[in-house]
Amino acid sequence: MNSMNNTADECNAEASSCYQPTPYFEIDTPFIPAHEWPLMLIDMALSRGVEEHKLLRNTGIFREDISRRNLQLSPQQCFQLIHNIQKQHHHQELGFLLGHSLFSSLETTATKALNKATNLQAAIDILIDQQSQLMPLLQFRTCYEQEHLVIYWQDACGAETTLIFLVEMISTALSSLTRWHCDENIPWQFYVTHSKPAYIEQYEVHLHNKVQFSSHANAMSIARDYLYIPWKNNCAATPTGALPVTHPHLQSMSFHRGFLSELYNYLHHNIHHNPSLDKTAAAFGMSSASFKRKLKKHHSHFQEQYDLVRKDLALYWLHQAGWSKDQVAQALHFYDVANLRRAFKKWTGGLSGSR
């Protein structure tokens, strides 16, 4: 359950090296182009009878401003927009609907590249490389687990309750893309952390019912065999009404991921140094008090993030790398296995269960 990407492996190899934080965006950094998926979401909601003033309440977005083409939204504004939608009566389908259009109806440099991918592996490389353009609110991580490739979705900057919507959207988006280019029956398996919702029919129809609820992570997995099946080139079928868009500002974007993702990365890579709040704050170049404030702004606290990293590492080491519980307890700086077990129970509800 976790996320060993290439850099992580390198870092583990040289235990002495120390990962330094790279520039990140925050919950109030305006950089998401409003006329891309936010506009699509607004239009979908309006066409399903959501009233405009309820939809845009407290978001600070004005519909007229979006047409100016250079309006940029902060993650906070997007979260508020989604939150407003979640308050509406049976609009659970909107996350899935947006997912179906996310990579196919928007014409940006990133989605064009994605649709020109030659196979799933290439598409996933593009997804990881350009995630801040494709869907910055979620952090993607990939990991090979036995014969499967698993893609994990994590909260990048404090999504709170809107995370469910985002996960529904991105799962639908990627499965819809692969169904279109590769195979109508591609056997994705989905994992979500929330429990089975009342609107289960949406999962049945849009994600073909292959969803495991109350899992330890939000993820989707696919057998490795599907990674290199050549994709059909359906580019001729691009929509007529799509926006022709250029992004001068995207090239100048100086960051790759959100604050919480960057913190996760930092803790993940420096776990052998037993990172504390003070050490981490110093590495991020601020006082402990400022760091705590920043975490609070992103609806989290240090222990929560640290536990998340340790849970993911523990699951990976135990179930994928085949470590013993003693080794894991030591690597995660627990006094003994009993303490690890207790903590683990708190994080996941039991040590024996795998994902």
Add this chain to the structure above:
Amino acid sequence: MLKHHKWKLFFVGMGANLALIASLAVSDLKVLAEINWLDVLSEGGAAALALVWLGLILHSRPAGRVTQYLSLGLSGIFLAGFQDLLDEFIRFPETARWDHWIESGCMPIGLVLLTLGIYHWHKEQLSINEQLRKRERLFREHRSLDFTTNLSGADYLRKQLLQALPEHRNAEQSLALLFIDVDNFREINRRYGHQQGDHLLQSLSELILLNIRRSDVLCRYAGDRFALILSNTGRAGAENIAGEISAAVQHFAYKPQNQDESLFHSVSIGIALTSTDTTTRDSAEALIERANLALLHAKEKHHATLQRAA
């Protein structure tokens, strides 16, 4: 809606005003100690509520005979209540009898008109029910209506099945649940945008409604999947109706907006039946799951045929 009724509201306001002015002209105000506040509250409350009902009725109904009766009746009740309220504050001289006439005259006339209105409303509702028949049965829940197709959603389907299953079990009749899924629906959304996709779904729902019996109920399950409940229907009957719906959809030439070409579609249909055996009890979830599974098989079959054709 209210702007269609502004004259009605104007006359009610005028009536109340005239009553107030006439009362003040002929008589004196009571002193504070004489006023019975409990009466003021109950009589004033009744008048105010009559006004609220009038507002709700006018706000939600188009103009017409039924609305006319209802609003006249409620206006009469309001005026009677208002006059009743006025004489709590105003002492009428013995010689002035007209205030009594307003009070006692408006009330019965208002009640009669209101009764007449409700009677016609009832008739009207019966004829609307007839129109809604294939969209709902047994009970109504306006909150589960889907905005795109005006059909009820999955929640309604589950509740409907919960009620219908025991009835069928007792009557030893089987019930069929059909799941109808549009093939390649995503392609329309991709090519023409989601508005066109919504419009297609709406057209298809109308088309399916035309092809089913009066006793059947159509719901929109989710996305491009419809659920059709066929009461008192066996395997042969269900397959028959499924075939008819497939044929109707295949011959339906859908025209997207701003396009000259016609688009043709096909549907895959999964059928699940309850067993007539009284010992086994089908739950709504189990039936839905079976219908979903049957649909999946139908889809695979459709997919295989397409590949063979290619």
